[in-house]
Amino acid sequence: xxxxxxxxxxxxxxxxxxxxxxxxxxxxxxxxxxxxxxxxxxxxxxxxxxxxxxxxxxxxxxxxxxxxxxxxxxxxxxxxxxxxxxxxxxxxxxxxxxxxxxxxxxxxxxxxxxxxxxxxxxxxxxxxxxxxxxxxxxxxxxxxxxxxxxxxxxxxxxxxxxxxxxxxxxxxxxxxxxxxxxxxxxxxxxxxxxxxxxxxxxxxxxxxxxxxxxxxxxxxxxxxxxxxxxxxxxxxxxxxxxxxxxxxxxxxxxxxxxxxxxxxxxxxxxxxxxxxxxxxxxxxxxxxxxxxxxxxxxxxxxxxxxxxxxxxxxxxxxxxxxxxxxxxxxxxxxxxxxxxxxxxxxxxxxxxxxxxxxxxxxxxxxxxxxxxxxxxxxxxxxxxxxxxxxxxxxxxxxxxxxxxxxxxxxxxxxxxxxxxxxxxxxxxxxxxxxxxxxxxxxxxxxxxxxxxxxxxxxxxxxxxxxxxxxxxxxxxxxxxxxxxxxxxxxxxxxxxxxxxxxxxxxxxxxxxxxxxxxxxxxxxxxxxxxxxxxxxxxxxxxxxxxxxxxxxxxxxxxxxxxxxxxxxxxxxxxxxxxxxxxxxxxxxxxxxxxxxxxxxxxxxxxxxxxxxxxxxxxxxxxxxxxxxxxxxxxxxxxxxxxxxxxxxxxxxxxxxxxxxxxxxxxxxxxxxxxxxxxxxxxxxxxxxxxxxxxxxxxxxxxxxxxxxxxxxxxxxxxxxxxxxxxxxxxxxxxxxxxxxxxxxxxxxxxxxxxxxxxxxxxxxxxxxxxxxxxxxxxxxxxxxxxxxxxxxxxxxxxxxxxxxxxxxxxxxxxxxxxxxxxxxxxxxxxxxxxxxxxxxxxxxxxxxxxxxxxxxxxxxxxxxxxxxxxxxxxxxxxxxxxxxx
Numbered sequence: 001x002x003x004x005x006x007x008x009x010x011x012x013x014x015x016x017x018x019x020x021x022x023x024x025x026x027x028x029x030x031x032x033x034x035x036x037x038x039x040x041x042x043x044x045x046x047x048x049x050x051x052x053x054x055x056x057x058x059x060x061x062x063x064x065x066x067x068x069x070x071x072x073x074x075x076x077x078x079x080x081x082x083x084x085x086x087x088x089x090x091x092x093x094x095x096x097x098x099x100x101x102x103x104x105x106x107x108x109x110x111x112x113x114x115x116x117x118x119x120x121x122x123x124x125x126x127x128x129x130x131x132x133x134x135x136x137x138x139x140x141x142x143x144x145x146x147x148x149x150x151x152x153x154x155x156x157x158x159x160x161x162x163x164x165x166x167x168x169x170x171x172x173x174x175x176x177x178x179x180x181x182x183x184x185x186x187x188x189x190x191x192x193x194x195x196x197x198x199x200x201x202x203x204x205x206x207x208x209x210x211x212x213x214x215x216x217x218x219x220x221x222x223x224x225x226x227x228x229x230x231x232x233x234x235x236x237x238x239x240x241x242x243x244x245x246x247x248x249x250x251x252x253x254x255x256x257x258x259x260x261x262x263x264x265x266x267x268x269x270x271x272x273x274x275x276x277x278x279x280x281x282x283x284x285x286x287x288x289x290x291x292x293x294x295x296x297x298x299x300x301x302x303x304x305x306x307x308x309x310x311x312x313x314x315x316x317x318x319x320x321x322x323x324x325x326x327x328x329x330x331x332x333x334x335x336x337x338x339x340x341x342x343x344x345x346x347x348x349x350x351x352x353x354x355x356x357x358x359x360x361x362x363x364x365x366x367x368x369x370x371x372x373x374x375x376x377x378x379x380x381x382x383x384x385x386x387x388x389x390x391x392x393x394x395x396x397x398x399x400x401x402x403x404x405x406x407x408x409x410x411x412x413x414x415x416x417x418x419x420x421x422x423x424x425x426x427x428x429x430x431x432x433x434x435x436x437x438x439x440x441x442x443x444x445x446x447x448x449x450x451x452x453x454x455x456x457x458x459x460x461x462x463x464x465x466x467x468x469x470x471x472x473x474x475x476x477x478x479x480x481x482x483x484x485x486x487x488x489x490x491x492x493x494x495x496x497x498x499x500x501x502x503x504x505x506x507x508x509x510x511x512x513x514x515x516x517x518x519x520x521x522x523x524x525x526x527x528x529x530x531x532x533x534x535x536x537x538x539x540x541x542x543x544x545x546x547x548x549x550x551x552x553x554x555x556x557x558x559x560x561x562x563x564x565x566x567x568x569x570x571x572x573x574x575x576x577x578x579x580x581x582x583x584x585x586x587x588x589x590x591x592x593x594x595x596x597x598x599x600x601x602x603x604x605x606x607x608x609x610x611x612x613x614x615x616x617x618x619x620x621x622x623x624x625x626x627x628x629x630x631x632x633x634x635x636x637x638x639x640x641x642x643x644x645x646x647x648x649x650x651x652x653x654x655x656x657x658x659x660x661x662x663x664x665x666x667x668x669x670x671x672x673x674x675x676x677x678x679x680x681x682x683x684x685x686x687x688x689x690x691x692x693x694x695x696x697x698x699x700x701x702x703x704x705x706x707x708x709x710x711x712x713x714x715x716x717x718x719x720x721x722x723x724x725x726x727x728x729x730x731x732x733x734x735x736x737x738x739x740x741x742x743x744x745x746x747x748x749x750x751x752x753x754x755x756x757x758x759x760x761x762x763x764x765x766x767x768x769x770x771x772x773x774x775x776x777x778x779x780x781x782x783x784x785x786x787x788x789x790x791x792x793x794x795x796x797x798x799x800x801x802x803x804x805x806x807x808x809x810x811x812x813x814x815x816x817x818x819x820x821x822x823x824x825x826x827x828x829x830x831x832x833x834x835x836x837x838x839x840x841x842x843x844x845x846x847x848x849x850x851x852x853x854x855x856x857x858x859x860x861x862x863x864x865x866x867x868x869x870x871x872x873x874x875x876x877x878x879x880x881x882x883x884x885x
Contacts, residue, residue: 016040017061029061030074034104043074054078054109055102055144068174072097072109080125081114089115100131101143101166101184103150105173108182132195134187141187148195151188156476159453162189193465196472197222197280203479217369218344222285222471224478226341228485230254232372241374250435253375256366257337257413257444258359260350262330263452266466267459277462285471286333286347288365290463293348300357300397328463331470332358333444334366337379340443341481342474344369356386356393364398371401376408377433379441381416384424409433413441423535426528432539434526447477552675555580558668575668578627581620582648583672588613590731592644594724613643624649628662652735670739673732677748680729681777685758687721692760694718722756749776 014031021028021042028040032049034056041049050056050071058074059066070076077095079086095112113122126133126142133139151165166185170178201207204222211219216233225231230252232238241252283289334346345365348358363378370376380386387410394402412420412428420428430436454473458466510518528537558576592609595601617640640646647653651662651669658666698711733741733748741748755775 012066014040014061021045030069031059031061031066032056033059047071047074047076050076052084055100055104055107057104070107070109072107076109078109078111078129080111080129081116081119086112087114087116089117091115096138096140098131098139099141099182099184101141101147101169101188103144103147103169105169106181106184107173132191134184134191141184143184143188143191148192151192152195152199155192156473159450159457159473161457162192163457193280193468196468200281200285200472200475216372218284220284221344222281222475223344224341224475224482225344226336226339226478227482228339229336229341230373232370238372244374246435249375250437253377253435254370254373255337255377255436255439256343256363256379257335257441258332258363258378258380259335259444259448260330260332260359261448261451262350263448263455264331264470265326265455265459266328266349266461266463268325268327274462277464279464279467279471281468281471282464283345286342286344286474287467287471288345288348288362290467293361296361296397297357332362334362335444335447337377337439337441337443338437339481339485340447341478342447347470347474356389357397359386360390360393360397364394364401367401367404371404373404374407376404377436377439378408378410379413379430379439380410381413383410383412384420384428386410411436411439411441413445415440415442423528426535426537426539432526432528432537450477555672555675558671574627575665576672578620578623579650579665579669579672581616581623582650583676585613585616585620586648586650586731587728588616589644589646590727596644610643614640617643617646620648628659650735652738655738666739670736670741673736673739674748676732677729677736680725680732684722684725684729684756684777687718687725688756688758691715691718691722692758696760723753726751726753726756751775751777 017029017040018027019040020026022039023042023045025044026042028042028045030043030046031040032038032046032053034053035049040061046058050058054071054076056071058069058071060069077086078098081087090112094115095110097108098111100107100109113125114120119125120128122139123133123136126139130145131142132145132148134141134143147169151162154160154165155162163185166188167178170181170183173181200222204210204224206220206222211217211221214234227235230236230241232241236252244252279287279290283292328349329352330350331347332350334343335341336343343366345368346362348362350358359380367373367376391402391405394405410428411430411433412424414430417425417429426432430439430441451470451473454469458469461469524538526538528535530536555576588609592606592613595606595609651658651665652673654662694711695715698708698715702708702711729751733751736748737743755777758774758778
C-alpha cells in the first residue's frame with residue numbers, strides 16, 4: 001500500500017517541468033491529465049495536440065505544484081464545419097464562447113462556425129461535431145454526446161437524478177469550489193428529455209419507417225416488445241393459431257398481468273409547475289394518451305364496487321397516509337405475465353387506489369392490438385372481484401371490444417391467491433388452470449423493486465416530463481429482458497429432471513388402480529361447480545365425514561356410544577373418560593420430563609407440577625385398580641416420588657400378550673390416539689406458521705443487538721413449540737402402531753425434525769420453491785368416524801388427489817417447455833441416432849395418465865444450442881418453449 005501511495009503522489013510533479021519543450025522554443029510547463037502518458041509541453045504545443053480533444057483537462061506548473069487551467073484560456077478553439085480545420089470564410093472576431101458539459105467537467109471554450117455559402121445552421125454544425133445545443137437559436141451551452149450517453153445510462157441503471165449527476169460533474173471541474181462552476185442543471189434536465197426521445201425513436205425503428213412492415217401495430221410506437229409472446233402476423237400466422245387444438249393453447253395464449261404500484265407517485269408541492277408541460281411521446285410508448293384518458297375518466301362512475309371476498313376486503317383497505325400530498329397516487333400497469341415485458345399503452349396514472357375504470361382502460365388499450373388473438377389469460381390479484389361486472393363496463397365504454405372478452409380467461413397470481421377465500425383459490429388459481437404452464441402471475445411484482453428507485457425524482461417532475469421519464473425506464477427494462485432472453489432460453493434447455501420424476505411417479509400411481517378407475521378420472525370435469533351455495537372442485541377431497549378427527553371429537557363420540565350401549569345393557573360407562581384422563585396424565589408427565597431436562601429448571605415450578613401430578617395420578621391408579629382388579633398383580637409398583645416416570649399401562653403399553661380385560665379398550669384408545677395425532681399435526685402447522693411470521697418480522701423490522709437478541713430468544717421458544725408438537729405426534733403414532741395401525745398408513749406417516757417446515761406465503765417464493773414438495777402433513781388428513789369401507793374410499797380419494805397434483809405438475813411442465821426428451825413406448829432406449837436420441841428433430845409423444853380429460857403429449861424439442869442470429873430466432877424458440885418467466 002505504501003508503494004502504491006508513493007506512486008500516486010509522484011504524479012503530482014514531473015521531472016520534465018521547466019525544461020525546454022520538444023519544439024525547442026520555450027519551457028514546458030503544461031500537461032494533460034486525460035491523455036495517456038501525457039508529455040509536459042509548452043502552451044502552443046499543448047493547444048495543437050488537443051485540436052481534436054478540446055475537452056481534455058489541462059494543468060499548469062506553478063513552481064511548486066500543478067493547478068487546473070482550461071484549454072480555452074490558452075487559445076484553444078473548436079472549429080466547426082471543416083473537419084476540425086478553421087473555415088476560410090469565417091469573419092474576424094465571429095467566434096462564440098461556448099459552455100460545454102462533458103463527462104469530465106464543464107468547460108468554456110471558443111467555437112467558430114462555418115461561414116461558407118450554404119453552410120448548415122449552427123444547430124446542425126454542433127450536432128455534426130457530436131455537440132447537443134441547449135437552445136435552437138444562437139446556443140451558448142452545449143452538451144457532448146458522450147456526456148448525454150453517460151448521463152442517460154446512469155439514470156436508467158442506477159436511477160440517479162440529473163441533479164446528482166450534474167453535481168458530480170461540477171465537482172470534477174472544481175472539487176474545492178464547485179459552486180463557482182457554471183450551473184447547467186436546467187439545460188441538462190431539458191436536453192436529456194429530448195435525448196431520451198430521440199434515442200427511443202431511433203431504436204424503435206421509427207427513424208427508418210418501420211411502421212410499413214407492421215401495419216397491425218400502433219403507428220409511431222416506440223415500445224420495445226416481447227418477442228417471445230405470440231403476436232399474430234409477426235411470429236405466428238393466424239392460420240396456425242386457428243388450426244391449433246385446445247391442448248396446444250399454452251403455446252398460442254397471450255398471458256397478461258395487471259398490477260398497481262403506489263410508489264410511483266406525483267406529489268402536490270409548492271414547486272412551480274409548468275402548465276404547458278406535456279408528454280412528448282404521448283400515447284406512443286407505455287403510457288396511454290393523456291387527453292383520451294382524461295376524456296374517458298370524465299364519463300365513468302368514480303365509485304368502487306364492494307368486494308365479495310372477505311380476505312380481499314381486508315387486504316384492500318388502503319392506508320390514506322400513503323396518499324398524503326399525492327396528486328397521482330401511483331400507476332396501473334400491464335405486462336406480459338410470462339416474460340415480464342411492459343406492454344405498449346399498458347400504463348396509466350391512478351388516484352386514490354386501483355379503480356376498476358382505470359384498469360379497464362389500460363387492459364382494453366393493450367387488447368386493441370390483439371383482437372386476432374385466440375386465447376388470452378389475464379392475471380390480476382383482484383380478478384375474483386374485478387371480473388364480475390367487467391362485461392357490463394366494457395359494453396358501456398368499449399362496445400367494439402366486447403367480443404374479445406369471450407376469449408379471455410382470468411386467474412389470481414399464485415402468491416396472492418393464498419390470501420383469498422377458499423372458493424377464490426379453487427376458481428382462480430393458476431395451479432388449477434389448464435394449459436397455463438408454470439405461469440405464476442407474480443413476475444410483474446419483481447419489476448417494481450427496480451422501478452421504485454426512480455420514484456424519488458419522478459414524483460417531483462411535471463406531468464408530461466414524468467411520463468416521458470417512466471416511459472424511458474420501462475423501455476430500458478424491456479430492452480434488458482430482450483438482450484438476455486436468448487441466453488436464458490439456452491440455459492434452460494436441460495430443465496427436465498423434475499418433469500421426469502413426476503412422470504414416473506404419476507405412472508407408478510396409475511399402476512395401482514384399474515383401467516376403469518383411471519378412465520373415470522381421465523374423463524372427469526375439472527371445472528369448479530357452484531352446488532347448493534358452495535363452490536366445489538375435483539381438487540378438493542370429497543368426504544361425507546367432514547374434517548379430520550380431533551381428540552375432543554373422538555372423546556365426545558365415544559361417550560355418546562357408551563351411553564347408548566349402556567342403555568341397551570351391552571356395556572358400561574366410563575371407559576372413554578378413564579382413558580382420556582390417562583392421556584392427560586401422560587401429557588403432563590411429558591411436560592414435567594421436559595421441564596426437568598431443561599437447562600435451568602425452576603425448582604418451585606417443578607415441585608408444584610409434581611405435587612399436582614401425584615394427586616391426579618393417585619386418583620387415576622385407584623380407578624384403574626377398581627375397574628380392572630385382575631391387573632393388580634401385573635402392574636408395576638408405582639413410585640410417586642417421581643410421578644413423571646410412573647408407567648400408566650394403557651392398552652398401547654402392550655404389543656403382545658395384552659391382558660384380556662384391556663382388549664375392549666383397544667378401539668377406545670385407538671380413536672383417542674387418532675384424534676391426538678391430528679391435534680398434534682394441527683398444532684405443528686400452527687407452530688410453523690407462527691414461526692414463519694415472526695421470523696419474517698424479525699428479518700424486516702428488528703434492528704439492533706438487544707432487540708435482535710430478544711427476538712431470537714422468542715424464535716427459539718417458537719421452535720421448541722414445533723418440536724413439542726412433533727414429539728406429541730410421534731408418541732401418539734407409536735401408541736397407534738402398538739394398537740395395530742399399519743406402518744404404511746397414508747394418513748399418519750412417519751415424521752422427523754427435518755420435516756418441520758412449510759412455505760411462508762407472506763414472502764415471495766424462492767427460485768425453484770414450487771418444485772420442492774412440502775412435507776406430507778400439509779395435505780388434507782383423514783376425517784373421523786369412518787367405517788372400513790369409508791376408509792377405503794378415503795384412501796382412494798387421497799390417491800386421486802395426489803394423482804391430480806402430479807398431473808397438474810406434469811401438465812404445467814409440458815406447457816412451460818420443460819418436457820424432457822423421453823422415448824415413446826417401443827423405442828430404443830439407447831444408441832446414437834435412435835428414436836431415443838435427443839438430437840432427433842422429429843417430435844414423439846409419451847402418453848401419460850390424465851385426470852382432467854385433456855390429452856397430453858410430451859413433445860421433444862431439438863436440444864442443439866440455437867444460433868442467435870436475429871431476434872426472430874430468440875422469439876420463436878422462447879415462444880414455443882414458454883421460458884423467460
